Amino acid sequence: MSRLVLTGMNLVAVGLLVFALYFPRHRRRDLVVAYLGVNVGVFAVASSLSSGTVGAGLGLGLFGVLSIIRLRSTELDQHEVAYYFSALALGILGPLSGTSIWTVAGLTALILAVMYVGDHPRLLRRYRRHVMVLDTVLTDPVALTAHLEQQLGARVHAVNVERVDLVNDTTVVDVRYSRPKAASGAARQPAETGATR
Structure with missing residues (x-):
């Protein structure tokens, strides 16, 4: 799978997650920087270390370690935790998936769709x-x-x-x-x- 295509898909996906979903709804600038940095950093590390033998273990290890470090550093609301894990998942998904580009695109779209619906202002708004x-x-x-x-x-x-x-x-x-x-x-x-x- 082309590394350039994966990189472009990740940047578009995290851009949509942060600038089309999170920031217009919650207006917290410091977490915009955090989500972008975590996503791109995880994507870069996962891309450089990915291989057929360490892919799954590396993905779970990065997910767990970064979650512990990030979630212990400050108090986050539950919707902010959900966006944080989505940014992590998007960063890990492409480099470590080992599947076709269409599968990665579908899973990326699924994450974005779930966040769009789950955090929609009209859902359970009362x-x-x-x-x-x-x-x-x-x-x-x-x-x-x-x-x-x-x-x-x-x-x-x-x-x-x-x-x-x-x-x-x-x-x-x-x-x-x-x-x-x-x-x-x-x-x-x-x-x-x-x-x-």
């Missing part, structure tokens, strides 16, 4: 997650759920109490909820949110 700091101590699950539903104007599906501070009279909760179907496009921001994820 469902939200917030880490909230409440200005009262609430430990009863029923009362806590009712309070959160009143504050959010939404149906609470799950709530996890992360911290209770009896001195400052606060409760930190991780809440999963869904907005009503008739709600406007703009999400209602809770007044007591200390941190949002």
Whole structure:
């Protein structure tokens, strides 16, 4: 398989992943650099070391080692982790696949299509997650759920109490909820949110 064709396919694929999918949706510039650097770096290393005897092991080893290093360096949201693994997969796919160019093109298109659909703003758009700091101590699950539903104007599906501070009279909760179907496009921001994820 032509190395030049593989390189071109990888650059086009990671360009689409980063500049057509990730950045327009999430606007985080530092991860644009990270995704591009990881992809091109992995592609270069995999291309120079690939052979029939070490291909599969090298691919899995690069995937695992780089994942551990990158994921330990900073906190990433789950959608950012998904883009990170997609950039890794695209970089490894061509040099180590040992298959036809059409198979590589199909798998590349599959990765991009899954990320396009899975991270689409309209997919499950009513469902939200917030880490909230409440200005009262609430430990009863029923009362806590009712309070959160009143504050959010939404149906609470799950709530996890992360911290209770009896001195400052606060409760930190991780809440999963869904907005009503008739709600406007703009999400209602809770007044007591200390941190949002």
